[in-house]
Amino acid sequence: MAYxxxxxxxxxxxxxxxxxxxxxxxxxxxxxxxxxxxxxxxxNRQTEAMLLYTRRLLWLTVFVAILTVVNVVAILIPLFREIP
Structure with a gap:
């Protein structure tokens, strides 16, 4: 019987x-x-590997964004200290 x-x-x-x-x-x-x-x-193995890589890439992106903010703050602090 076929459904x-x-x-x-x-x-x-x-x-x-x-x-x-x-x-x-x-x-x-x-x-x-x-x-x-x-x-x-x-x-299925390839899908699991891609999900793992995607998660790693997400955390790497978050890490780079945080470092970018830290870098901008590190550059701006000395600039504002020099203003009389």
């Missing part, structure tokens, strides 16, 4: 896993099945 797209989207993850496991008992899988799973896992 409509709406029915398929409404299934929970556990229901999808159960349906998959039931069909897997009587289905012969081709080599693409395994290759697709390896590609999906590789994509």
């Amino acid at each position: 409509t797209l709406k029915e398929l989207q409404e299934l929970s993850d556990d229901q999808l896993i159960s349906e998959h496991d039931a069909l897997a008992q009587s289905t012969v899988m081709g080599i693409n099945y395994y290759r697709d799973e390896l590609n999906r896992r590789g994509q």
Whole structure:
């Protein structure tokens, strides 16, 4: 039995896993099945790495912004001290 797209989207993850496991008992899988799973896992690893890099870049940007403010203050303080 095939689900409509709406029915398929409404299934929970556990229901999808159960349906998959039931069909897997009587289905012969081709080599693409395994290759697709390896590609999906590789994509997940790349996504996690990109999220890590994004977080690091965010903190680096915050750090540079703070240093920029400190630099501006360090330059302005001597300038205002020289004004009589």
